[in-house]
Amino acid sequence: KAGVTQTPRYLIKTRGQQVTLSCSPISGHRSVSWYQQTPGQGLQFLFEYFSETQRNKGNFPGRFSGRQFSNSRSEMNVSTLELGDSALYLCASSLASGPSSYNEQFFGPGTRLTVL
Amino acid sequence: AQRVTQPEKLLSVFKGAPVELKCNYSYSGSPELFWYVQYSRQRLQLLLRHISRESIKGFTADLNKGETSFHLKKPFAQEEDSAMYYCALRRNAGNMLTFGGGTRLMVKP
Numbered sequence: 001k002a003g004v005t006q007t008p009r010y011l012i013k014t015r016g017q018q019v020t021l022s023c024s025p026i027s028g029h030r031s032v033s034w035y036q037q038t039p040g041q042g043l044q045f046l047f048e049y050f051s052e053t054q055r056n057k058g059n060f061p062g063r064f065s066g067r068q069f070s071n072s073r074s075e076m077n078v079s080t081l082e083l084g085d086s087a088l089y090l091c092a093s094s095l096a097s098g099p100s101s102y103n104e105q106f107f108g109p110g111t112r113l114t115v116l
Numbered sequence: 117a118q119r120v121t122q123p124e125k126l127l128s129v130f131k132g133a134p135v136e137l138k139c140n141y142s143y144s145g146s147p148e149l150f151w152y153v154q155y156s157r158q159r160l161q162l163l164l165r166h167i168s169r170e171s172i173k174g175f176t177a178d179l180n181k182g183e184t185s186f187h188l189k190k191p192f193a194q195e196e197d198s199a200m201y202y203c204a205l206r207r208n209a210g211n212m213l214t215f216g217g218g219t220r221l222m223v224k225p
Binding site: 003004031033035042043044045048050055056058090092094102103104105106107108109 | 161162165202206210212213215217
């Protein structure tokens, strides 16, 4: 089975621009989560989508948004980029998890975003 | 709000020595705790979860609710254990994980 794929792998943008990152989950996985990883803040949860609906959201400003398509592929968008948005953005997919069951999240390789 | 703390950024041990990577958490409810590992040039992957109470690659972790800790232990470290280890907490339905800052384990020959 193919793993989680993320495109592009590397991206350079300038302040004020916007960016869209893409994530293709493992076949059959309907939950997609996004995380931001920086040296200073570590791994921080951005949001989770399940069946095209946002199910959880982390503590990030509204400039960060996402969506999920009917084929479970997901995109995240960051508008009005700031220098501090430079980070590795990780996507993870899993089967749906419920209150009493957790299905392992499988992580992608990440997209390295650099904001100049 | 929930919080996960890994007090050591770097832990260096010799091969064959015991290893303990510390993880403390704060959460008012009943947490679900995990250890994730990232080997060099590989993806982040699940190592073990407290609810399964199993040993993976010789590693074990016990949830201590009194001390709010979930330390990862291995009696005899191997060089291939060198990696970045993250403790994580899941607090509700869904897949939202709160990660600690990570500990880099270096096992020297």
